[in-house]
Amino acid sequence: MDDRTIAIWGFVLGSIGTIVSIVLAINELSKKKRAIRVTYKIGKVDGIGHQAIFVKALNNGPRPIEIVDIGFSTKNKSFVGSDKAYRAIILPQKLEFGESITAIFLFATISTEVYLHNDSIKKVIVIDGEDKKHKKSFPLSENDYVKLID
Numbered sequence: 514m515d516d517r518t519i520a521i522w523g524f525v526l527g528s529i530g531t532i533v534s535i536v537l538a539i540n541e542l543s544k545k546k547r548a549i550r551v552t553y554k555i556g557k558v559d560g561i562g563h564q565a566i567f568v569k570a571l572n573n574g575p576r577p578i579e580i581v582d583i584g585f586s587t588k589n590k591s592f593v594g595s596d597k598a599y600r601a602i603i604l605p606q607k608l609e610f611g612e613s614i615t616a617i618f619l620f621a622t623i624s625t626e627v628y629l630h631n632d633s634i635k636k637v638i639v640i641d642g643e644d645k646k647h648k649k650s651f652p653l654s655e656n657d658y659v660k661l662i663d
Contacts, residue, residue, distance in 0.1 A: 548574030551649040553637045558599060564620040565599060570639040570647070572608035579642030581605045583616040585623075585651065587632040597622050605642060 550573040558565045572578050581604055584594035595602055599617040606614055627634055636648045 546574060547576050547578045547641065547643075547645075548572070549578060549580075549639055549641060549647040551637055551639050551647050553649065553651070558617060558619070566618045566620070566623065566637075567615055568618065568637050568639070569613055569615045570608070571613040572610055575610055577607055577609050579605045579607050580614055580639060581642055581644075582638075582640040583614070584638055585618075585627070585634045586636045586638050586648075587627055588635050589630075589632045591632065592638070593618075593623065593626045593634075597626055 550571040551568070552571070553566055553568045555564065555566055557563065568583050570580050570583060582594045583602070583604070584592055584597070586592055595604055595616050597618060599619045599622070602614060602616050608614065623634070634651045637651050638649075639647045641647065
């Protein structure tokens with residue numbers, strides 16, 4: 514083999530290595546980022562029969578994610594967090610893909626924290642370990658809320 518052949522093989526192998534590295538880097542960057550699906554439902558708490566809002570955070574992405582708080586933001590920009598939940602939930606909590614955590618907020622507690630201060634819930638919020646807020650609109654007005662507790 515002469516020097517020219519060795520140089521050509523070096524160039525070809527170096528180019529292939531560069532292309533493979535670029536493809537792997539693009540693949541890594543295009544992976545889905547952390548994703549939390551926020552849902553809520555309104556219902557009665559088993560055993561006590563009180564109306565409540567059940568807020569659920571589901572890790573819908575391929576990477577583990579840490580949940581640091583669950584709660585509500587209000588029209589007046591205040592935040593009602595998991596410290597007002599009916600049953601204590603241990604936060605922060607790390608969720609793997611497909612795992613979820615649910616916080617239960619009694620309407621009686623929410624009314625004290627929100628509606629009696631002439632405020633209303635605007636969004637359900639889950640805050641992750643990177644301080645990113647995952648939100649879901651909450652369409653209930655104060656009048657809707659009064660109907661639920663009557």
